[in-house]
Amino acid sequence: MSSFEGQMAEYPTISIDRFDRENLKARAYFLSHCHKDHMKGLRAPTLKRRLECSLKVYLYCSPVTKELLLTSPKYKFWEKRIISIEIETPTQISLVDEASGEKEEIVVTLLPAGHCPGSVMFLFQGNNGTVLYTGDFRLAKGEAARMELLHSGGRVKDIQSVYLDTTFCDPRFYQIPSRGECLSGILELVRSWITRSPYHVVWLNCKAAYGYEYLFTNLSEELGVQIHVDKLDMFRNMPDILHHLTTDRSTQIHACRHPKIKDFLSYICPVNAYPNVIPLGTTKDKVIEILQPLCRSFQSTEPKYKPLGKLKRARTIHVDSEEEDELFDDPLPVPLRHKVPYQLILHPEVFSMTTISQNQPEKLRQSTGCFKTESTQNSPLTNFIDCEESNSESEEELEIPSSVQEDLGPVTLPQQKVDVDVPQWEVFFKRKDDTTDEGLENFPSSTETGGSQSPKLFSDSDGESTHISSQNSSQSTHITEQGSQGWDSQSDTVLLSSQEKNGGDITSLNKGAYRPKTKESIPTSQMEQNVLCPKDTYSDLKSRDSEITTVPNIGEPTTLSCGKHIPEKNRSLNFSTHSDSQSSSDFEIPSTPEAELPKREHLQYLYEKLATGENIIVERKNVHS
DNA sequence: GCGATCAGGT
DNA sequence: CACACCTGATCGC
Numbered sequence: 001m002s003s004f005e006g007q008m009a010e011y012p013t014i015s016i017d018r019f020d021r022e023n024l025k026a027r028a029y030f031l032s033h034c035h036k037d038h039m040k041g042l043r044a045p046t047l048k049r050r051l052e053c054s055l056k057v058y059l060y061c062s063p064v065t066k067e068l069l070l071t072s073p074k075y076k077f078w079e080k081r082i083i084s085i086e087i088e089t090p091t092q093i094s095l096v097d098e099a100s101g102e103k104e105e106i107v108v109t110l111l112p113a114g115h116c117p118g119s120v121m122f123l124f125q126g127n128n129g130t131v132l133y134t135g136d137f138r139l140a141k142g143e144a145a146r147m148e149l150l151h152s153g154g155r156v157k158d159i160q161s162v163y164l165d166t167t168f169c170d171p172r173f174y175q176i177p178s179r180g181e182c183l184s185g186i187l188e189l190v191r192s193w194i195t196r197s198p199y200h201v202v203w204l205n206c207k208a209a210y211g212y213e214y215l216f217t218n219l220s221e222e223l224g225v226q227i228h229v230d231k232l233d234m235f236r237n238m239p240d241i242l243h244h245l246t247t248d249r250s251t252q253i254h255a256c257r258h259p260k261i262k263d264f265l266s267y268i269c270p271v272n273a274y275p276n277v278i279p280l281g282t283t284k285d286k287v288i289e290i291l292q293p294l295c296r297s298f299q300s301t302e303p304k305y306k307p308l309g310k311l312k313r314a315r316t317i318h319v320d321s322e323e324e325d326e327l328f329d330d331p332l333p334v335p336l337r338h339k340v341p342y343q344l345i346l347h348p349e350v351f352s353m354t355t356i357s358q359n360q361p362e363k364l365r366q367s368t369g370c371f372k373t374e375s376t377q378n379s380p381l382t383n384f385i386d387c388e389e390s391n392s393e394s395e396e397e398l399e400i401p402s403s404v405q406e407d408l409g410p411v412t413l414p415q416q417k418v419d420v421d422v423p424q425w426e427v428f429f430k431r432k433d434d435t436t437d438e439g440l441e442n443f444p445s446s447t448e449t450g451g452s453q454s455p456k457l458f459s460d461s462d463g464e465s466t467h468i469s470s471q472n473s474s475q476s477t478h479i480t481e482q483g484s485q486g487w488d489s490q491s492d493t494v495l496l497s498s499q500e501k502n503g504g505d506i507t508s509l510n511k512g513a514y515r516p517k518t519k520e521s522i523p524t525s526q527m528e529q530n531v532l533c534p535k536d537t538y539s540d541l542k543s544r545d546s547e548i549t550t551v552p553n554i555g556e557p558t559t560l561s562c563g564k565h566i567p568e569k570n571r572s573l574n575f576s577t578h579s580d581s582q583s584s585s586d587f588e589i590p591s592t593p594e595a596e597l598p599k600r601e602h603l604q605y606l607y608e609k610l611a612t613g614e615n616i617i618v619e620r621k622n623v624h625s
Numbered sequence: 626g627c628g629a630t631c632a633g634g635t
Numbered sequence: 636c637a638c639a640c641c642t643g644a645t646c647g648c
Contacts, residue, residue: 020629037639045628136638167637207635208639627648634642 008163010128011106013095016163017135019047027095030108031061032135033119034068034210043074051081056096058083062110064118064238068210071234085110087120088149109149113137114179116211117241123149129160136165140178183218186346191223193344194252202344204255212255213241219253220244228254 006018006026015026020041023029032038041047051057061069063084069075070082085091087110095104106126113119115136122133132150150156168176177185193200204227206212216227217240226246235242249256 035639170636172636205635207641211639629645629647631645632643635640 004163008124008131008133008161010131010160011095011124011126013097013104014106014124016122016133020044024050026057027097027104028057028093029059030122030133031059031065031069032113032122032133033116034065035116035136035208038135042078048077051077054098056098057081060085060093060108062087062118062120065120066118067237068118068234087112088147090125090149111147111149114139114143116208117213117238118210123157130157131161131163132159133163134165136167138179179214183215186215187219187222190219190253190344190346194223194225198252200344201252201254202346204253204346206255216255217241217244223253225253226251228256230256 004017005021006015006023008014008016013027014030015023015028016030017032017038018040019029023041024046031042059078059082061082061084063086066082066084070079085108090107090109092105092107095106096102104126106124109123109125110120111123113121113135115138119135119137121135121137124131124133144150190202193202204212204215213235216229220226221244226244226248228249228251229245229247232242232245232247235245
């Protein structure tokens with residue numbers, strides 16, 4: 001959480017990422033990115049009133065941030081008062097005091113921050129010196145050095161103050177895996193899972209709104225599978241992202257919001273509930289105590305609602321399989337779901353993963369927590385972990401009853417046709433080029449709107465000017481994003497050539513920026529083959545497959561880190577770049593001198609363990625007893 | 626009824 | 636441990 005109060009000593013008349021208290025008097029506002037903790041007060045009535053009175057007050061942000069912000073009706077009142085500034089374009093702003101007429105000039109330059117789409121750092125230049133406000137940022141080594149506007153005369157500008165995101169300002173975070181490294185790890189893990197069968201699905205447990213688009217687009221592009229999200233209207237003008245997303249649940253990769261399964265019991269409201277599994281450290285009586293208030297037998301004498309929070313701790317519930325379809329009766333006219341998603345849950349942020357191999361999807365969808373399965377053949381009811389996805393703001397506008405929506409859940413893979421067990425891959429490859437977004441307001445899948453699951457390379461949109469491309473989206477800090485950053489072509493060339501040299505695994509990431517027409521140059525048949533016959537294509541996976549056998553144990557979720565979060569365990573896994581590994585030199589990170597660099601095979605082994613839920617004893621993190 | 630704030634949760 | 640949220644309770648307007 002940012003402790004920044006909104007004002008900088010040098011330029012106290014402007015406010016950045018804070019819109020409350022003292023900031024209500026600001027002459028100009030700046031928003032670095034669209035995360036809630038940087039938007040405090042932004043939609044408060046006090047500020048709204050201020051806007052109505054002070055007609056010269058504006059909010060400055062990147063075009064992508066503006067787009068994302070205005071997607072939410074709650075910020076619509078800002079519409080006429082937001083001025084978007086292009087990345088790396090020094091822009092002069094007059095700071096006028098409306099009461100006295102006093103005026104101050106300031107030049108602001110937006111620098112890509114690599115934190116989430118649209119995220120920027122602000123470089124201010126004025127009479128009180130040059131200051132840099134970083135907001136939340138995630139730049140790879142060397143990226144700052146490549147920012148021309150941070151320099152003048154061949155050297156870095158004389159910066160008076162820097163207001164810095166110090167989240168990882170700690171020696172423990174000496175070595176942070178690059179985005180590229182995280183991506184390749186996740187990518188291979190997801191690939192190894194979903195290529196096992198059409199019923200193996202992955203659920204990405206994304207906590208924040210925005211910031212995972214990099215992962216989505218790259219997974220989608222590499223795997224030829226669109227990512228299922230709840231909403232995508234915020235990306236309607238960002239086809240580079242949009243084309244990799246879908247609201248169609250029949251995909252193998254999900255990043256949708258997950259039902260808060262506390263809803264489950266109160267939704268079905270049975271007469272009685274009998275716990276079949278008693279979680280460690282509690283007793284049957286205690287579980288019953290928790291369950292009872294949610295049953296009709298109890299409610300008749302008791303006031304209505306009792307939060308089910310504690311139910312979440314009951315990790316496993318067993319339900320007779322005969323009853324499941326009754327229990328989870330689907331209010332929507334969709335065919336019965338008989339097939340089973342084998343589920344891999346990834347937490348891209350914390351990246352704690354739990355695999356679930358099950359035979360009954362409904363059970364999977366409804367249980368509470370991924371704990372331990374019973375040793376019998378009976379399928380336990382295994383639960384999910386909440387999935388926060390994009391813009392929560394407009395969620396309440398979704399008129400589909402949440403219980404309906406949620407009950408369909410992210411795991412209802414084969415719901416479209418009862419006997420169509422195999423995803424229709426061909427739809428992934430017939431792609432229209434139109435990038436119009438008509439109808440998106442109704443949140444159809446992009447497949448439905450004529451997009452396809454076929455990966456669209458970022459560079460496809462090069463030159464198109466009718467939309468905001470993710471060129472501006474600073475989520476794109478590395479790899480593809482080099483091309484999509486909207487950085488000048490020189491930087492692209494430099495960066496990409498270094499990648500080329502390295503010839504990493506993340507090939508498509510390079511081609512996106514480097515060869516605009518690559519998509520067309522890939523024979524469709526070949527791409528299909530990659531998807532349909534993954535084992536041929538990824539022979540290394542074959543061996544892995546043999547290692548991960550049948551129904552894996554669902555153990556303690558293992559934590560592995562990706563992105564900015566680096567828990568102990570992860571660091572102990574030494575997630576760093578191997579010198580001959582797949583990482584490109586552009587993702588270079590400082591190595592911890594005494595650190596051992598893991599071999600790729602070793603990493604892969606670890607991924608497998610993680611995917612199957614087996615414990616890896618690398619460094620024992622004391623979980624609860 | 627709305628918001629701000631806090632506590633607690635993932 | 637931090638992030639980026641979310642939910643629920645309480646209080647003030």
